[in-house]
Amino acid sequence: MRSLYHRRPRTWTDVEDLLPGALLILLVGGVVFAWIDWRLRTRKLPRSLGPSWECPHCAVANEAELTVCWSCGAAIARLGTRPSVGPTAETWQCRKCRAWNSVSRRSCWSCANTPAKAPKRDA
Incomplete structure (x- = not known):
C-alpha cells in the first residue's frame, strides 16, 4: 500500500x-x-541653467544662479562659464583681501576682517 x-x-x-x-x-x-x-x-526634474559652484569657504555646492553661498554667506565675483552673472547688490567686497561677501555677513569670510564703516557694495 x-x-x-x-x-x-x-x-x-x-x-x-x-x-x-x-x-x-x-x-x-x-x-x-x-x-x-x-x-x-x-x-x-527642472533643468539647471549652468554648472553649480563650490563655495570657497565651506565647500557647499551652490546653484549656478546664485552668487552668494546659501550656507555661510560667502560670495563669488564671477562664474567663468557665465560672465553675465557677477556681484549683485546683496554683496560687498572686502578692502583687505578683495573677497566677496554677503551683506548679511559683518566680517569677511576669507580674512575675518570687520570693516569699521559700511563695506563697499557693488551694485
Missing part, C-alpha cells in the same frame, strides 16, 4: 527547485521597475 507521505518529499523538492528561479524573477523585475521609475522621474 502506498503511503501519502511519499508525495511530500517530492513536492518539497519541486518547490526547492523553483524557489531560486522565482527569486531571480523578482529581483530582475524590481531592478527593471526601479530603472523605469528613475527614468520617468528624471524627466520631471
Whole structure:
C-alpha cells in the first residue's frame, strides 16, 4: 500500500527547485521597475541653467544662479562659464583681501576682517 507521505518529499523538492528561479524573477523585475521609475522621474526634474559652484569657504555646492553661498554667506565675483552673472547688490567686497561677501555677513569670510564703516557694495 502506498503511503501519502511519499508525495511530500517530492513536492518539497519541486518547490526547492523553483524557489531560486522565482527569486531571480523578482529581483530582475524590481531592478527593471526601479530603472523605469528613475527614468520617468528624471524627466520631471527642472533643468539647471549652468554648472553649480563650490563655495570657497565651506565647500557647499551652490546653484549656478546664485552668487552668494546659501550656507555661510560667502560670495563669488564671477562664474567663468557665465560672465553675465557677477556681484549683485546683496554683496560687498572686502578692502583687505578683495573677497566677496554677503551683506548679511559683518566680517569677511576669507580674512575675518570687520570693516569699521559700511563695506563697499557693488551694485
